[in-house]
Amino acid sequence: MFLIPDPVVRFFHRMASPPHFYALTERLMPWLVVIFLLLTAAGLYGGLYLAPSDYQQGDSYRIIYIHVPSAWMSLFIYVVMAVAGAIGLVWRIKLAEIVAISSAPVGASFTFIALVTGSLWGKPMWGTWWVWDARLTSELILLFLYLGVIGLYGAIDDKRTASRAVAILALVGVVNIPIIHYSVEWWNTLHQGPTVTKMDKPSIHVSMLIPLLLMALSFKFYYLIALLQRARTELLLRERNAQWVKNMISEAK
């Protein structure tokens, strides 16, 4: 602990306290929404209007501005969920459990969007809605993992026990993450290889890359907003008998 500066420790202590978390996220929300809307407007303007058509794919490639950021988010949120789950499992921090379970529906949504927009992009470009190749199949398994987490959590009445079960399931499913990422390199597939994350030189023009990165950032902020909305609801449900919730309601009257 002595390596971490004191204000940082105090910040996390406060954040882990339910009433502080509830009040702080309420004040934070309008700012997050404004940043999200600005990023999205800039990203869509750049991607749908300013960026030129692709010389091979025409305008169909513009699906990339939601497909790729969604696919990135589907992996990112899974890792956040598993890490938050592990923290909840080890230190029994209520808010970590809530962050883990509140991430699941958002992650499932991004996985669903990645799959459907991929399908809508695949039909005109590959001539098929779906192929059972490694990338598409492992991404579909990711959707089932998210749905499994949501289902398991709903099936267990005691939410502290449910959180432990969900964390273990999420941690086991982490093996799928590198499989999805490397699937286009390990197996032959219709799906194209990485174009952005090649560190030496991304094989995408800068006028197409900037909107893509803006959309990726906008989706990060969206996740934060959706996660906090879910977490606030989940927190209230769990803390319904706590004094701070009772005080808040009697003050609101």
Next chain:
Amino acid sequence: MTMQEFFAMGGYAFYVWTSYGLTLIVLLANIIIPVAQRRQFLRSLALKQKRH
């Protein structure tokens, strides 16, 4: 570029706009559902407190 050209998406209008429309619906639902749940729950808590 005219408005028509923009919405035609070089002949790929169906694929592009279905993708964007569906994304919008899913992302909106993920905000509306938890906010509505919370409001409803807060109302029911307030009612319960009033009765006591």
